[in-house]
Amino acid sequence: MSNQVALTGNEVMAQAMRQINPDVVAAYPITPQTAMVQLFSQFVADGKVDTEYVTVESEHSAMSATVGASAAGSRAMTATAANGLALMWEVLYIASGTRLPIVMPVVNRALSGPINIHCDHSDAMGARDSGWIQFFAENGQEAYDNAIQAVRISEHEDVRLPSIVNLDGFIISHAVENLEILADEDVEEFVGDYQADNYLLNSEDPIAVGPLDLQDFYFEHKMQQAVAASNVKDVVLEVAKEYEEISGREYGLFEEYKLDDAEVAVVALGSTTGTAKAAVDNLREQGVKAGLLKIRLYRPFPAEEIANALKDLDAVAILDRADTFSTTGGPVYIDTRAALYDSDADLEVVNYVYGLGGRDIKVEEIESVFEDLQQIAETGNVEQKINYLGVRE
Amino acid sequence: MKLKEAAKKEERLTGGHRLCSGCGAGTVVRLVMRASDNPAVVGCSTGCLEVSTTIYPYTAWEDSFIHNAFENVAATISGVESAYRSLRNQGKMDEDFDFIAIGGDGGSYDIGFQSLSGAMERGHDMVYLCYDNGAYMNTGIQRSSATPKGANTTTSPAGEVIPGKQQYRKELTDIMAAHNIPYVAQASPFKPQDLMKKAKKAFETEGPAFLNVLAPCPRGWRSKAEEGIELTKIAADTCFWPLFEVENGEWKLNYNPKAKKPITDWLEPQGRFKHLFKPENEGLIEEIQEHVDERWETILHRCGEE
Numbered sequence: 001m002s003n004q005v006a007l008t009g010n011e012v013m014a015q016a017m018r019q020i021n022p023d024v025v026a027a028y029p030i031t032p033q034t035a036m037v038q039l040f041s042q043f044v045a046d047g048k049v050d051t052e053y054v055t056v057e058s059e060h061s062a063m064s065a066t067v068g069a070s071a072a073g074s075r076a077m078t079a080t081a082a083n084g085l086a087l088m089w090e091v092l093y094i095a096s097g098t099r100l101p102i103v104m105p106v107v108n109r110a111l112s113g114p115i116n117i118h119c120d121h122s123d124a125m126g127a128r129d130s131g132w133i134q135f136f137a138e139n140g141q142e143a144y145d146n147a148i149q150a151v152r153i154s155e156h157e158d159v160r161l162p163s164i165v166n167l168d169g170f171i172i173s174h175a176v177e178n179l180e181i182l183a184d185e186d187v188e189e190f191v192g193d194y195q196a197d198n199y200l201l202n203s204e205d206p207i208a209v210g211p212l213d214l215q216d217f218y219f220e221h222k223m224q225q226a227v228a229a230s231n232v233k234d235v236v237l238e239v240a241k242e243y244e245e246i247s248g249r250e251y252g253l254f255e256e257y258k259l260d261d262a263e264v265a266v267v268a269l270g271s272t273t274g275t276a277k278a279a280v281d282n283l284r285e286q287g288v289k290a291g292l293l294k295i296r297l298y299r300p301f302p303a304e305e306i307a308n309a310l311k312d313l314d315a316v317a318i319l320d321r322a323d324t325f326s327t328t329g330g331p332v333y334i335d336t337r338a339a340l341y342d343s344d345a346d347l348e349v350v351n352y353v354y355g356l357g358g359r360d361i362k363v364e365e366i367e368s369v370f371e372d373l374q375q376i377a378e379t380g381n382v383e384q385k386i387n388y389l390g391v392r393e
Numbered sequence: 394m395k396l397k398e399a400a401k402k403e404e405r406l407t408g409g410h411r412l413c414s415g416c417g418a419g420t421v422v423r424l425v426m427r428a429s430d431n432p433a434v435v436g437c438s439t440g441c442l443e444v445s446t447t448i449y450p451y452t453a454w455e456d457s458f459i460h461n462a463f464e465n466v467a468a469t470i471s472g473v474e475s476a477y478r479s480l481r482n483q484g485k486m487d488e489d490f491d492f493i494a495i496g497g498d499g500g501s502y503d504i505g506f507q508s509l510s511g512a513m514e515r516g517h518d519m520v521y522l523c524y525d526n527g528a529y530m531n532t533g534i535q536r537s538s539a540t541p542k543g544a545n546t547t548t549s550p551a552g553e554v555i556p557g558k559q560q561y562r563k564e565l566t567d568i569m570a571a572h573n574i575p576y577v578a579q580a581s582p583f584k585p586q587d588l589m590k591k592a593k594k595a596f597e598t599e600g601p602a603f604l605n606v607l608a609p610c611p612r613g614w615r616s617k618a619e620e621g622i623e624l625t626k627i628a629a630d631t632c633f634w635p636l637f638e639v640e641n642g643e644w645k646l647n648y649n650p651k652a653k654k655p656i657t658d659w660l661e662p663q664g665r666f667k668h669l670f671k672p673e674n675e676g677l678i679e680e681i682q683e684h685v686d687e688r689w690e691t692i693l694h695r696c697g698e699e
Contacts, residue, residue, distance in 0.1 A: 023479040026472055052479040057511030064465035068472025071459055074479055094461055200457040201477055203432035210460035211447035
């Protein structure tokens with residue numbers, strides 16, 4: 001039995017955390033994540049969860065305590081945003097390298113400086129090579145669904161890697177949405193009891209976590225981590241199938257929106273994909289064969305599948321809500337171009353960096369991207385590969 | 394705790410670890426762990442003790458051990474302790490455990506200070522042990538805020554113009570006492586019974602306990618490996634490293650030297666202070682003596698020993 005509710009993104013993520021009922025949550029408040037941990041601490045105060053809530057003094061300690069709690073053998077979560085995620089950076093690698101199945105909502109916000117509290121993906125993109133699985137969501141419903149599935153994916157014996165569940169700051173975290181949450185008992189059953197194989201709180205079989213790992217073993221352990229990452233895709237699909245049975249909602253590695261017969265398309269992640277759908281619909285009405293590829297699983301990157309989905313297009317634009325300052329484009333653009341290099345695709349790929357620091361992106365702007373793509377498709381000429389959309393020059 | 398009785402207890406940190414000859418950290422940890430009556434989860438910040446006791450695939454620890462990073466052992470163990478409390482409250486675990494986070498002065502006074510302060514303030518049922526050897530010894534003797542004034546280290550070298558470290562050491566034990574946690578103690582390995590007694594109190598304390606223990610480092614102190622423990626006695630006899638405890642806010646002096654020795658007794662046997670004995674640095678030794686005297690008066694006053 002699921003419930004129809006009107007909640008903000010932060011509220012529904014707090015509900016997901018309540019239903020997951022982790023043994024430990026160690027978190028530090030940061031805009032725009034604050035409401036999530038405030039609500040969750042209320043659940044703790046009201047005895048609605050079994051969680052020990054650790055009110056750490058920083059995000060570095062949040063991730064450190066979460067690592068300790070997870071290594072101890074408990075199910076542990078935290079949540080953060082922006083500079084908080086950046087402060088965790090060192091320990092992110094320790095969490096994934098130690099193979100701890102931590103799940104962490106990240107409410108995407110621009111990284112300082114200059115300081116800005118609004119949405120972009122520079123925080124998540126800074127963690128893209130940290131060994132964490134990363135999911136992106138179009139709306140609160142997807143963020144909620146991703147959070148619950150992430151528990152199973154991270155804890156899967158073929159994976160054992162931590163997950164970041166991204167949701168766009170303010171646009172998703174603070175907007176009220178009509179959505180469906182599952183019954184508590186369905187989530188309880190779906191995530192199940194967590195039992196680690198090797199853990200600190202086992203006096204019968206004590207272990208050493210995080211020993212000095214030198215030239216003769218470090219590489220093998222990193223290789224095991226790489227193998228685990230390569231297992232993620234299959235597990236994501238397997239868990240999605242099971243989740244569909246209890247939720248009726250279908251999930252894949254990405255969503256193809258009117259992409260089947262499309263000639264031009266955009267690739268995007270996060271809330272902008274909703275705006276892009278409106279643009280696609282408008283263009284379809286005008287007879288333009290427009291489509292969208294919405295990435296759900298960003299790390300590990302489903303390169304082959306994405307290349308396969310894009311290969312028959314004439315031109316594609318990659319929308320990036322973060323820059324790399326490498327002068328070679330945004331992170332999703334770089335990933336997608338690399339993915340296409342090995343396919344037999346013959347299409348132009350261009351990049352639009354947009355929405356930094358919460359700059360609004362409008363339907364008309366995405367339509368203008370489609371106009372550019374049509375031009376490219378007709379002429380075969382690309383004037384500029386890397387573009388900045390919606391910025392004053 | 395009687396020494397005879399303590400000696401019969403099983404080693405929790407076994408031989409075969411790779412700490413240097415004469416290193417105080419191993420001695421201190423073995424004495425502290427003898428006071429633990431439960432299985433423990435031991436956390437170590439990055440540092441000498443960590444790199445020398447768990448080199449994959451080996452460990453010198455009989456208990457479960459976790460190393461996370463340099464500055465976060467207190468936060469890490471607070472996570473472990475929270476997991477324990479959660480599982481225990483849910484009826485998923487009924488065994489007693491001890492939780493101990495260990496850091497050097499780098500991991501405790503400096504880079505791990507925030508994490509330590511946070512964990513103590515939150516009231517986790519854990520012991521924090523700082524083995525203070527007065528510099529970042531693991532990376533090659535760089536100064537820390539625990540380095541004594543005048544010491545020659547690789548980042549506060551005694552040069553033509555600057556005679557070693559310019560600042561007095563930070564009194565971390567006092568700062569921990571100011572957290573108003575139930576138990577804080579400063580100890581030294583030359584008084585093993587006192588150290589073990591304090592460790593026992595720390596483990597038995599409900600809530601956070603902090604131990605600051607002087608640990609000789611022959612490499613960094615430029616002293617003889619076989620004289621380390623004797624040096625820690627001189628540290629107490631010169632009142633450079635007083636032994637005291639703060640139990641529920643009550644300060645108590647644990648060692649009052651019969652005859653207070655001059656600070657030169659502490660400085661002379663250590664090569665790191667050699668330059669202080671040059672004629673041009675005479676005033677510096679006087680300053681250091683004055684500082685030690687003032688500090689000792691403060692401790693006596695706090696402990697009601699005047």
